[in-house]
Amino acid sequence: MLAETLAAIRPADQRALAEARAHQDRLTKPRGSLGALEDVAIRLAGAAGACPPPMPSPAALAIFAADHGVHARGVSPWPQEVTVQMVANFLSGGAVANAFAAQAGVPVTVVDVGVAADLPDAPGLVKRKIAYGTADLSRGPAMTVDQAVRALEAGIVVARGLVAEGARCLIAGDMGIANTTASAALVSVFTGKDPAEVTGRGTGIDDDTHKRKVAVVREALHVNGLSHDEPQPAGSSPSEALRALAAVGGFEHAAIAGFILCGAAARVPVILDGVIAGAGALAAAALDPATTDHCVAGHRSAEPGHAATLDHLRLRPLIDLEMRLGEGTGALLAHPMVCAAVRMMHDVATFDAAGVTEKPV
Numbered sequence: 001m002l003a004e005t006l007a008a009i010r011p012a013d014q015r016a017l018a019e020a021r022a023h024q025d026r027l028t029k030p031r032g033s034l035g036a037l038e039d040v041a042i043r044l045a046g047a048a049g050a051c052p053p054p055m056p057s058p059a060a061l062a063i064f065a066a067d068h069g070v071h072a073r074g075v076s077p078w079p080q081e082v083t084v085q086m087v088a089n090f091l092s093g094g095a096v097a098n099a100f101a102a103q104a105g106v107p108v109t110v111v112d113v114g115v116a117a118d119l120p121d122a123p124g125l126v127k128r129k130i131a132y133g134t135a136d137l138s139r140g141p142a143m144t145v146d147q148a149v150r151a152l153e154a155g156i157v158v159a160r161g162l163v164a165e166g167a168r169c170l171i172a173g174d175m176g177i178a179n180t181t182a183s184a185a186l187v188s189v190f191t192g193k194d195p196a197e198v199t200g201r202g203t204g205i206d207d208d209t210h211k212r213k214v215a216v217v218r219e220a221l222h223v224n225g226l227s228h229d230e231p232q233p234a235g236s237s238p239s240e241a242l243r244a245l246a247a248v249g250g251f252e253h254a255a256i257a258g259f260i261l262c263g264a265a266a267r268v269p270v271i272l273d274g275v276i277a278g279a280g281a282l283a284a285a286a287l288d289p290a291t292t293d294h295c296v297a298g299h300r301s302a303e304p305g306h307a308a309t310l311d312h313l314r315l316r317p318l319i320d321l322e323m324r325l326g327e328g329t330g331a332l333l334a335h336p337m338v339c340a341a342v343r344m345m346h347d348v349a350t351f352d353a354a355g356v357t358e359k360p361v
Ligand SMILES: Cc1cc2ncn([C@H]3O[C@H](COP(=O)(O)O)[C@@H](O)[C@H]3O)c2cc1C
Pocket: 075, 076, 077, 078, 082, 086, 174, 175, 176, 177, 178, 179, 180, 181, 201, 202, 203, 204, 325, 326, 327
């Protein structure tokens, strides 16, 4: 299923991109006056291979939840059971993601890909547990390559299902205590930046804990043969990318990578959230760089690794509100902006049609 998805991914359509750029310039507004929103509209035309692109609506949010063996290293101030407790909170509608999703009119699906507890069946819960949390990435591989592939495929299955139900925009959220540590390791591996530059304070840690977290990320790269002085950088081939994802990622990162790959394959745009979704996007891009053409950066998280991620993927975030929550919250806030950008391509009159005089050249 992974191979089939990868085989279906196409880069942005150059003709649709050119048509969208030309169309933008004929609309009744000064050229460039909508700033980054113009880029979003053009980007989605390229992704869809059509100008104007289809409206990215309705959207669907999938929150991928999993636990992390590295939690045992004291990298998060929160107890691990908060992951499963927050899954229950998502399912009963009480989390921030639920409030923002309700505001944006987006339905929420929660996917257990590796929570360290059994979950009762519930409406809105998809059970695709790979294991009861990953192994400690600072002592060896967090998962086997086979587990990483199964998690990627869980993300693909969920995205396929949402698209089959009519979703025309995909949003990936995350829940997993300690997952900013795995995110930092992935970001360091895929961007080549030093762990000290891309490891942040997650849910809020003091200076000593932050120091330990950086050391843990450094150990993780070292023990898994992913330090930057290794002969084969992680982005060098799809099989190396997969090995790196398995070594230092989480089940939710792998599932989010699969979810993004499936969006790209189906030509359904994906709005990225914060550093966890960003780390998943880096893995997806390492498997096929054309994937990024189908992504929009919803926001920039306060985590330093997220800025490095967006730079590496050459994505410009739509929102920068110093948020650092995850769950898909930043992407949910951006969804109406992405819709507005595309609607402009459909609805705004051209100078000719509206009889508005253009400025002399
Ligand atoms: C109540 C609560 C709700 C959350 N919603 C998202 N996260 C976010 O924080 C976690 C990552 O931060 P760290 O690596 O520092 O543990 C993830 O679960 C992420 O989704 C939450 C965290 C908490 C505590």
